[in-house]
Each structure stands twice: as C-alpha cells, then as structure tokens.
Amino acid sequence: MLKKIVFCLLMASSSIVQSQVLINEFDADTPSTNDKQFIELKSETPNFSLNGYVLVFFNGTGSLADTSYFTVSLNGLTTDVNGLILIGNNLVAPVPERIFSIGSIQNGPDGVGLYLGSTADFPAGTIATTTNLIDALVHSNNATAVPSLQTLLGESTQENENINSLGTTQSIQRKIDGTWEVKAPTPGANNDGSGFIFNGITITANTANKNEGDSFSITFTTQTNVTSDLLFSFTLTNGSFNTNDFTGNTTVFIPIGANSFATTITLVDDIVDEGDEVLRIKFGDLPFGYNRRNDNLEIRVVDNDFSTLPFGTPLNPTYGNVTSTVPVGYYASIEGLSGTALKQGLQDIIANPAAVRAHTYGDVTDILRVADQNPLNSNQVWMMYVESPRAKLDFQTSSSNVGTWNREHIYPQSRGGFVNATEDTPDGINVWSSSNADDLAAGHADAHHIRAEDGPENSSRSNKDYGLTGYNGPSGTQGSWKGDVARAVFYMAIRYNGLDVVNGDIPDTTVGQLGDLTTLLSWNQSDPRDDFEMNRNNYIYTWQMNRNPFIDYPLLADYIWGANVGQAWFASLSTNENQTAKYVIYPNPARDSFIVSGLNSEAAIELYNGLGMKVFEQKVTGQAPISPNVSSGIYLAKITSDSKTEVKKLVIE
Template structure:
C-alpha cells in the first residue's frame, strides 16, 4: 500500500476531515541485549487523537501462521506538536506515550499494522487482512521474505532491519519518497530532523535502594541547557509510600544556561514495621518544549524495623517451637483405619467441600508472602531450592524468569498435573472471598498453597517439569527442602483425584503421575517437618481451612506408601496425654551416649543434624544406653513407640 509522509498527511486531512490518516513512521524491533528499547512510532496530523484506531502485531513464523499475537486500541493517545505518537519499552528515550513490556515486538519475518477498529476485532490468532487496513509494515532481521504475509496485507516489500547484531543498532524509518531507510533510531522526533526539537529531562539518584532515615539526592538533567530558568514538579507517592514517609521539596529549578538541578529528600524513620516500600519519581506536567527522558523511577526504601521469628530457617531448623493449630478432633476419623479406608478418610478431611476453600492463583502471592516469610527478616520470603531469602517486593510480574526475582513454584508441575489457571485466577480478591472445592476439583490444584512455594525465577525454569531425583536442586544446595516438597506431593495425591506419585521416572509428558516415590520417601524420612514447615501449615490452614496431615503426623506417610502399608493407623496421643507418657532422654547435654525411658519399653530412635540429615538410627530398650558417638553439636532426637512419636533437642558436647 502507499505510504504518506507528513505533507501528504495534510492533503489527506483536507480531503477527508472526518478521519486522520495515520502511518507507521519508524520501527525498532530488535534492540541490544534484553530488547528493552524497542519501539513503534506513528505519524499523523499534529495534536490529533488516534481514537478509532487499533495497532496489531502479526507473527510471520511457521508456528505463528501470519496471525495476530498482540493488539491494542490507540484510543486516548494524542499526537504531539510534530504529529508523533511513540509506543515502546520503558527504557526508550523519550518516554513512550504507551509502554510495552520488554521484548514484546518480535524480530521477523513479521508485521505491524494499523486498522480502523478495536482490539476486540483482533483476538490472538487472527489472520492478517486488508479489511479496514490503514497502513502496514512487513519487516525482518535477515530473514527470508514471508510472501504470504505480504500478500495478506497488500504489501510488496519486506524491509530488513539488519542481522548478525546490526539490527540491534538500527531502525526502519519512513522517508519522504514513501520508501524506507535503515539507520540510527530517532524515537520521538521526525525522521528528517525537522519540526520541534524537544529538550529531554531525566531523573536519577546515586543508589537504587536507601534505608529509612537516610537522605536521597535526586538529580535532574536536561539534554541541552535551558534557555530560561525552568521549574519541574514531581511526585514520590507509590502504593503505601506517601508524604508521611519523607520531607523535602518535590520541585526542582534549573537556572538559565544550566542543564542540571537537584533536590534532597529525607526519608522518615517511623519505627513502624510496615515492610519495604518503593517510592516512584513521577514527573508532573512538562513545560512547553520538554519531554521526559525517563519517568516513574523506582527507588527501594528498606524498612529497618523488620522482625525475626523465634524459629529457624530450613537451613538451621528448630523443632517443637511452633505448635499445630489443628482443631481438636481434626484427625479423629482416620484412627484405626488402614489402606484405602485410611486414604479415603484423609481425603474426606482435607477435601471436605463444606469446609475447605479454594483461593485464586493471584491470592497465592499474598499467601506465600505470609507462609514463606523468612524467619530472619519479615520483609523477605524464603526461597525453595536455592535456600535463600529475597525481598517480598521482588515478585516477578511479567513473563520469563528474571534474575533476582521470585515467583510461584508448583511442586507438582502444572503440565504434569493437568491443571491450569483461568481468567478468574488473575484476581486477588482476598482471604474472605473463596470458591467451594472438592476432591474432583483438580483445577484448584493450580492455586493450592500447600502445593506452591516461593522460588527463584531462573531456578524455577531450570526445575521445569522434571521428577524429583531427576531434579534435586541447584549444585551445592543442602537439601533443606527435600522433606518439604515430598510432603507437598504426598498431600496433593490424597487431596485431588487424578494425581499420583509413582516409583521411577515416567516420561515428562505423562499427566497425573510424578516420580520418584522412592526418592521422595527418603527425602521425607531424612528431612522431618520443622518449625518453619509447621508455621507454613498453620498459615495455609487459616486461608484454605485444610492442613497437610503429613506435616502434622509425618508417620502417616509410612502407612500409605512406606514400611507400614496395610497396618492400622493409630492417632498419636494428644498434648496432655503425651506429657503423661513420662518419656525422658538423658543425659542432655550428652557426651557419646544417651538413655531413653518410656512406658512402652521399646521403640525406634532417630537422630538428625541441624541440616535435617539422619545421622543415627536404631531400636531402643527403655533404660538401656544408646551409644551414638556423635561429634559435638545440636541434634534432633525422634523417638517412635507404639503410642507416641516425639521429637526433642539434644546437645552433644
């Protein structure tokens, strides 16, 4: 189709005053590294609204089928004094009129097109068409011509932005003859250098994070020196951060002949544990002749009033400090049962549709911030697999697996479980709004907090949908999550019909079966539930009204998958009854041997180090010494008898 440049625009408008002609003026589809500077520039009559137009991006690959992959209305966008509307990534200078996520625009062979219409006219997968087409550009980065896409859009030429790295420093620009030049990008200005040349202003600080009580010097810089003394205003408000959190001027004056100015903001140390926050430097209305070089600059404010928990991290676990919040009689119905009857009774408890609640996948973010809160810092979450903490604020909100961000990890991969989210899942509606759920509600496994953990984004991608054993965490990890993920898998297979855990490694395309059961059993036995996991169980119970029974009563695992299959389960004694058992371990501290006394006379004893690794196990006879010869340190003693299962801390000197 014919391309009009600026003069032709005026002629078109005179002839058809009811609608403004819009053309694609410049495209930068491939920018350095992370594609965070790509843009589309449109040209129309100066200061004209683009209401009634839609911009559509088409995928020319074999999988894309010359169909739409992204569309958005141009309603509300108004061209500047040069007739330009800029659409692009946040790092484009000047700031685009419409912000795209990084890496939105594909490299080619692809196309962008302007239509009269609405984005609803182009749902994903809509074949390219000339119906209501205003302008189109078919392009590539050293790719073969997509003749079908050219024909569908009525175009005769596919424009090459460059290849082998050249495209990252080029853009495709419409010239005055209606053809295209491939040259240095000129976002926000006319391609021939004419028109009003704007002065860009940007804001910056020397750090990306500050502590409460510190000062922030915000520097403002223009591209060229200002001709007259000029004042710029800005705001810092962002979510919970507001004027109560700082003092200082929210305006800056740049003197005539200068190109810089600054202001000092003092952060108030309010001594409240309100969590880390982020201020946002946002420009007010721009004076005539200026545009924003950047905007919405985020600076992290570290709350120094964070709290720590009384219990340890999974790397330094503690035991018996956090009590279960299960109601009295919660597990009464499983007592004396075995085999299928035991499994069914457990499912009747944890999938009871009259009690159990399903939350949305977006609610999971808030649940994990509470359930996976780091014991070392209330403003951070503890990450599974990588065994580290990370600020709660650093949650990943876009696609991919960005370094330094955390996201939601399904311990039972979604592709292996056959459950996915729906539109409703994208709404975080809080603890008091929920959905009824039952054992057959497999889709709700997508947002079951017992099955989700805070995880490092890239590590989550590395885990992918592998069986455990195939995946055992990153190199050098200490395995502090082994028992946790095992009990999560065990819970899911009882909670939902259609999920199973099996021995070995079924194909990664297998739906409804995850391995490896034998490895998960070992992980469960060698990494018993600690206080961190019990607290997590309590938090999730508060949201979902169900608990993971294998955290509350870890020995249950043996009666369903392990060494006690076929035997009747006996519920452990209550807290008060357990106190009456008079089980003792002495001496404590110990130096090579301990003695256990218990009314049951015999049982089994297990010793674990602080990393959850089993270092000793044997049968015991009440009153007879147990020679362990362990090195000095702190250990956890687990004593199992026919009536009780008890854990105690042991100090070895």
Template sequence: MKNTYLLVLTILFFQFSFAQVVINELDSDTPGTDTQEFIELKSDTPNFSLDGLVLVLFNGSTSGGDSSYFTLDLDGYTTDANGIFLIGGPEVSPVPDFLLFENTIQNGADAVAIYLGNDVDFPEGTEATTTNLLDALIHDTDDPDDTGLMTLLGLMEQINEDENNNKTTESIQRKNDGTYEVKTPTPGALNDGSGVQFNGILITTSQDQYDEGDSIDIVFTTETSVTSDLTFDFILTNQGFTTSDYSGSVSVTIPTGTNTTTNTIQIIDDTDDEGDEVMKIVFGTIPSGFVRLNDNKEVRIVDNDFTVASWGTPLNPTFGNVVNTAPVNYYDPLEGLADTALVQAIQDIVADPATVRTHSYADIVEILSSADQSPENSNQVWLLYTEQNRAKLDFAGFTDASDSWNREHTYPRSRGEFGDYREFDDIADGMSGFFTTNADSLRHANSDAHGLRATDSNENSSRGNKHYGEYNGPTANQGSWKGDVARGIFFLVIRYNALQVVNGFPEDTDNTISELGDLTTLLDWHRNDPPDDFEMNRNNIIYTWQFNRNPFIDQPNLVEYIWGNNVGQTWSNTLSVDENEKSEISIYPNPANDHIIVFAKGKQGEFEVFDTLGNKLLSSQPFQETTRVDLNLSSGLYMMRINYNNTSVVKRIVIK
C-alpha cells in the same frame, strides 16, 4: 444534489487528512532486552489529533494466522511539534507517549498497521484486511516473507530489521520518499535529524535502594543548559508510599545557564512495619520544548521495622514453638483405619467439597508471601531449594530483576497435567473469593498452596520437571527443604485422584503422565527432615485460606502407614497426654471477655498464648493451682499451650 456533493467532498477530505499518518519507525527486536522496543507514528501536520484511528499488530506466524494480537485505540492522542507519536516499552528514551508492556511487539514475520476505526473493530484474532487501512509495515528478523500477510495488507515488500546482520540494535525507518532503511534507532525524533530539537530531562539517584531514615539526592539534568529558569514539579507517592513517608520539596528549578539541580528528600524513620516499599519519582507537567528522557524511576525503601519470628528457618529449625491450629477432632475419622480405608478417610478430610476451598493462581502470591515468610525478616520470603531469604517485593511478576522469586509447583505441572485456567487463575480476589472443589478437581492442583513454594526464579527453571532423586537441589544445598517437598507431594497424591507417586524415574510416555518419582527418595527425605516450626506455621496459614491441612505435617507418622514401614497396620493417634490427665487442667470462662482462669488441680508450670497462625502473643507465664490470666485480645480464636511435668496440653480460647 448540492448537499450530496458536499458530503462526498467532506468524506474525501476526512480520509485524505488521515492518510497523512504513517508508520515512521519500528524497533521490534532489541537484543538482550524486550523493554526498549517501540513503534513511532508520524503525521505531516504537527500537533495532529489521532482521533478516529486505531493501531493494530498482526501475528504472521502459522499459529497466529495473520490475525491481530494487539490493538491500541488512538482517540485522545496527539502528535507533537514534529508530528511524532511514540509508542514503546518501559525503557525507551525519550519516554513514549504510550507505554507498552515489555515484549508486546513480536519480531516477525508480523505487521504493524494503522486503520480508520476503533479497537473494538479488531478483537484478538481478527484477520488482516485492507478495509479502512491507512498504512502498514510487514517486518521480520531474518524470517521468510509472509506472502499471505502481504496479500491481505496489499503490500509488495517485507522489511528485515536484521538486514545488516550486525547483531546490534537497529530499527526500520521510513525515508522521506516512502521507502525504508535499517539503521540506529531515533525514537521520538525525525529520522533525517531535522525538525524541532527537544531538550531532554533525566532523573538520577546514586542508588536504587535506601533505608528508612536515609536522605536521597534526586538529580535532574537537562541535555543542554536552559536559557531561562526551568521549573516543574514531581511526585514521589506510590501505593503504600505516601507523603507521610518523606519530607522535602517536590518542586524543581534548574537556573538559567545551567543544566542540573538536586532536590534532597528525607525518608521518615517511623516505628511501623509497613513492609518494604517502592518510591516512584514521576515528572509532573513539564514545559513545551522539553521531553522526559526517563520517568517513573523506582527507588526501593527498606523498612527497618521488620519482625523476627520466635522460630527458625528450615536451615536452622526449631520445634514446638508454633502451635498446631487444627480443630480438636480434625483427625478423629482416621482412628482405627488401615490401608485404602485410611487413605480414603484422609482424602475425605482434605478434599471435602462441603468445606475445602480453592483459590486462584494469582492469589498464591499473597498466600506464599505469608506462608513462606522468612522467620528472620517479615518483609522477606524463605526460598525452597536455595535456602535463602529474598525480599517479598522481588516477586517475578513485580520486578525485572534476575534475582526474583516465583511460585514453584513441587509436583511439576507438566507431570500432573494441570495448568493455568485463565477464567479462574488470572484474578486475585483474596481470601473471600473461592471455589468449591473435590478430589477429582485436578485443575485446582495448579493453585493448591500445599503444593506451591516460593523459589528462586532461576533455580525454578533449572529444576524443570525432573523427578526427585534426579533433582537434588542446587550445588552445596543442605537439604533443609527435602522433607517439606516430600510431605507436599504426599499431600497432593492423596488430595487429587489423578496424581501418583511411584518408585524410580518413569520416562515421559502417555502411560506415565501423572506419575512422579522417586517414592523411596521422598520417604528418606521425609524421615531425615521432620516437620519443623516453619512448616507448621505455613500449614496453619494455608488452613485459614483453603480450610484443609497437610496431615503429614500434623501427623508425620501417617506416611509410614500409607507408603512406609507400617503399611497394612491400623492407625491410632498416640496422645502425648492421656485424657484423664488432660481433664485435670481446665480454663474458664470460655468464651471469655477480658480474662480466664486456669484451674490445674494441684499442678504448676507455665503457659503460652498463640494466635491461629501460630504467632506467640504471651510467653512463659507461670501458673499454680488456680491462676487468673488477664487478656487484652481482639475477638477470635486463640490457643493456650500449658506446660507442666514435661507435658504439654493445648487448650483453645474463644474471645467474645
């Protein structure tokens, strides 16, 4: 009996101690940004352990069903000397104890709640409940009361964060009597201004971008002068940016009686093309009595060792510098065919389930970083439509910058009825991770690199799902992208049975889904903007991933036999050199080790060697009757283009 009584007392004490933790402040809506929203918890006891508690956010919308959409297990966390624990976005200052992704907190009518329990007790979609509930706040931004959510959480009021109607950033704050008021946010501090006043430390640099070889002054400033020497360390390494990329001290001392000091870091100017990188300035452990006003400050380091390709951008196109890496007999099955038989033969090649691979939508970022790499700078991509370069680091998923790039579906997803498939598309598992596919696998059009291009994020949004001809690109564009788009669309409608290209601009109805216009426009674009080296290079790169090629880049005249002036005629692949002449030039041994012999039967000229991505490795070397060529190449497949008498022959070399 005595043991039972003690157990009851222990449980009551345990629950009473947790009941001291409340939701002290909430900022769910910050106009113009989603990076400064936060939730602040408060314990009556300073430095209080939050073990055994879980924070749960509930969606009060009709689609949300008053159910959980985010949980945070609080095990291992502790409130500070004022009893505060701050949870917030990446730009909240001082820096939160737990960082949220931007736009995590919905702005109502929704709820924030603290429970006894763990995150596993509230899987996504769990309906709100009063079971084990310690505290809850239902909030909105000028929304009607969610009476259902109020009933589920046992609350009598819903707080409007916009009740002052002044369209500035304000937060909901708990007063000492347990009621709420809406006023200017006070993250990381007691709402009434009392308690321990921490001295904030700020990291600043004069620029957010530097070149290799530059020196960077990193300034550390406290809000008030320090009463004794303040010493702490900081970290600069971040992914590929390592200690070998800079020199200088990462130990900081702000002397007594001052509030600032500067550390100068020298960026090493090496000779390696590592690509542009991000240096991240991160506080180490700072002494008690201080808080970080910012942290994880990112500074871009621009690599000056970028490479320039031997071919031009689509705006200044070149032709014939990039070798077509299609296998010798890749298009042989098309010979002598016409009409539907020709279409079917193309599809049999580009949608062959025994050969062709599909990758995830997440993998497309890596694929496009190579396939759409700018010929002018290997650390940038070339943007469709806006016809300009952009840093690879400025991908929309990696940066908050408005001038970012994104993955554009040239065949709009809404018209093709293909979209994201989370179990398939969210994971980037590289070239070795793939799925088999076929002509009826429409969902794989979502991540088919032949139909995706790097584009300016804003222009991507402006383009929407308009038909081509309705959409003609941004003002003053020179149309260098138009043929590329046309050939991408032509590929997709052959590759996937459900997609169609039609004349005109069909209106959006159930009967016109999967129809894209305008065929006449796309044919004109194809004819007026023929495939160039940039397009051939991306075709080569995509082939290494998907094991299929866009035949309308390799054999542009095919377009006429399917949609244009030669419909109904028999296709024949016209060779630039007849087979007898080709046989007069041979290379041996092949496979080779460190050299080959070019045997030309009395001919002379020049040859070039390329890798399978079309990069020129050896240029303009002369040959005569019999010429030995010493090679310093890794094992793999290479192409040799032999030029003579205004003729070109491509031979494939295998290095053992």
C-alpha cells in the same frame, strides 16, 4: 508502497476533515534484552489526535502465522509539533507517550498495522486484513520472507532491520519519498533531522536500595543550556510510598544559561512496619520545548521496621514452638484403619466437600505472603529450594523472573493436569467454592503444595520428578526443603483422585504420576517436620479448611506407602508431634562438634545419613561436646536417654 488517507468523522456530521498518519520508524530488534523497542508514527499535521486508532502486531511464521499477537490502543494520544508520537519501552529516549512492556514486539519476520478501530476489534489470533487499515509494515531482522502476510496487509515489500549487518543497532525508517531505509535510530525526531528540536531533560540518581533515614541526591540535566528560566516539579509517590515518607524539595529550577539542578531527598525513618516500598522519580508537566530523556526511575526503600516469629527458618529449624491447631477429633475417623481403607479415610477428611474450600491462584499469592513469611523478617518470604529470603515486594509480575519470587507447584501443573485451571485474580478468604476429591482443577491453587520460590530456580525445577535423575535442588544448599516436598506430594496423592506418587524416575510428560516414592519416603525421615511447616499448615487451614495430615503425623506416610503398609494406624503410635522437644542440639548447623542440651543422665547418640545408614555412635553425659567426624550433610540424630528416644535433624557443614 501502500499509503492510505484517513477520513475522520467529526461530531457525527457528514462533513469530513482529511488528514494522514503513517508509520514513520520501527525498532523491534534492540541491543541486549530488547528493552528499547519502539514504533513511531507521523501525522501530516502537528498536534493530531489519535483517538480511534489502534496498532496491531501480526505473526509472520509458525502455526499462528498471519494472526495478531499484540495490540496497542492510541486513544488519548496526540502527535507533537513535528507530527510525531512515540510508543515503546520505558527505556527508550525520549520516553514514549505510551509504554509497553519489554519484549512485547517480536523481532520478525512479522508485521504491524495501523488501523481505525479498537483493541476489541483484534483479539489475539485475528487474521490480518486491509479493512480499516491506514498503514502497514512487514519487517524482519533477516532475509526470511512472509509473502502471505504481505498480501493480507496490502504490502509489496518487506523491510530487513539487519540489512546492513549491524545487528541490533539500527531501525527501519521512512524516507521523504515514502520508501524505507535502515540506519541508527532517531526516536522522537524527524528521520532527516529537520523540524523542531526538543531540549531533553535527564534524571540522574543512585538507584541502589536505600534504607529509611538515608539521604540521596537527584539531578536534572538538560541537553543544552536553557534560554529562559526553567521551572517544573517532580513526584516520588508510588503505591503506599507517599509524601509522609520523605522530605526535600520537589520543585526544579534551572536559571537561564544553566543546564542542571540538584536536590537532596531524605527518607523518613518512622516506627511503622510498612514493608519495603518503591519510590518512583517521575516528571511533572514540562514546558513546551522540553521532553523527557528518561522517567519513572525506581528506588527500593527497605523498611527497617519489621517483626519476627517465635520459630526458626527451615535452614535453622526449631521444633515444638508452634502448636498444631488441628480441631479435636479431626483425624478420629482413621483410627484403626489400614491399607486402602486408611487412604480413603484420609481423603474423606481432607477432600470433604462439606468443609473444604477452593480458592483462586491469585489468592495463593496472598496466602504465601503469610504462610511462607521469613520468621526473621516480616517483610520477606522464605524461598524454599534456594533456602534464602526475598522481599515480599519482589513478586514476579512480568515475563522476567530474575530477582523475583513466584509460586512453585510442588506437584507440577503439567503433571497434575491442572495448568492455569483457576483465575489469577484474588477474591479473598471469604470468597470460595466447595471442592471434592474429583475437583482436580482445585489443585492448581491448593496452597498445601505451592511454595514461594526464586523465579529462575522455579524454571530450573520445571516439571521433573524428585530424586534419582530428577530434581535434587541447587548445588551447595542443605536440602532443608526435602521433607516439606515429600509431605506435600503425599498430600496431593491422597487429596485428589487421578494423582499418585510412584517408584522410579518416570517421563516428565507423565500426567497423574510423580516420582520417586522411595526418595520421598527417605526425605520424609531425613528432614523432619519443623515449626515453619506446622505454621504453614495452621495458616492454610484458615483458608482451605483442610490440613496436610502428613505434617500433623509424618509417620502416616509409612503406613500408606512405606514400611508399615497393611498395619492399623493409631495416632498413639506416632511420636506426640505437639509436645515441646526435650532435647536441643546446638549449634545447628554444626562444624567440628555439637552439644545436646537437656540431658539429665547418660545418653546414646546415633547419627544416620540420608540413606538410613548409621554412621556414628557415642555415649555422652551432660553437655559434653560431640565430635562425629563425618562428612558435610544432613543427618538424623537419634538421642536415647532414660528409655526415651527422640530424633532431631542435624546439619554438618
């Protein structure tokens, strides 16, 4: 086993102090979701500074074999009275002195090296080396050997964490003689049980969501009774959550001979709309002899102060409450055009380099927090495919997407050819670059085709076409998003050269084409543009200085791809999309019957299904209930009265 002596230069002088620090314990393969991974180092002398050291993790197999994939700087860390230091996930007990995110360490076969140096010395893809290497471990959870990595790290052995066939419940530990063994993990303690034994303290609290005004208790418990009075403090502040948001004692006192302390915290119910916040229960400094068994417990504080918008969600849409902010004359140049001239005329408007602004992918997150806000609660976004809200606070920031929302590209990144083409750092509305029809990279952060979406559902949608054998949404949902998707795809096909929408279900690897056009044209009709969508169009315009014309005039799609191809376009041919609807259907969704309000004379009611087939027709006067006796689904209700016709979306449950 390779062992090396560390020589630390002091004060830039020629004198040197000799000391040793080695990898003492390693656990890469832990139960469940690998959320208790750690690496423990041990110095020959206690309280040893690790300034100038870095941990480097290396791949053992695959195309990136023998190269680095993750680094951890050890600057600012010092070993404890036993010479130990723990680096790992937040759920490791005791809590590591440096935290890395869940799943950062691969299970193997891989390797890890302790080096003199910095993270800058080991960018991702750096070949393993013995230069400045202090100690190394080549590891796995099976018998697969990686002799090349062993050679590069100067190691003659490889340790199997699962050699005892006990799965993920054991760790690799160094013995007194320098060899390794595999047994139950002992993080934060000498592997042989010797040395100083810390008295661990555990925080216990109900971490379920709390509302403003709620009270909850926090208990601190030591592993053994304290031998002298124990006094320390803790904090709850985190981000915007501060001391004005709660009342209660944050000083812990455990008297001699006892082992626990409890306090009650009350959340202040103010009248300020701060949005949902997260408080974090965190230890202050502990006296010598104690350590943290857990820390940073988070509790969501749901703000009961929120505002609403004067229009409905896509699931219960309203029409005519939101007026288009399209500038006068914005579409004047396409009047009377048809065919390719109409397409080019539209592109000249929405990809005009003298007007259109391109932002970053980071900016899109901020845009969606407003554009996709749940009309019923200003602290939430509306997730498109799953047709439900989620707290704005729950934006995905780690590798886990469960319970989060993220940014869904309606025209998938891989299909559009703009994968990760812009930065994930927001610059704000006043920082932008000009854009044109050939600027395909701008499609990566074009908010007109990016929506807030449930993380797992976003992954499920992947890069599929829409309709046919492609993506049709989660089962049990009402498809309130389908027209929105169609109009976003139409926008992208006009806005960017190299992108198109085509008939049929094409391979998911096809770049520059997305299907199915026939399905999307149908969705454009069956799910009419509502107030939620118009509000999005208005807001995105304030950032990008362009609009989605298929939201302003949904019938344009038929003049470019549908039944009216070749005919001259005039805005007057389209229903005046900006007037308040005359008729209202309620309830909507409906079950056995519905009523049409606003009728002053006899009217004809016709229902059409998603295929355009008429499935119901009836004459009605006044607000008489209408019982269509049709199956559950989304229909277009055509209402004709006094020689005027309006079309409404109707959901039958």
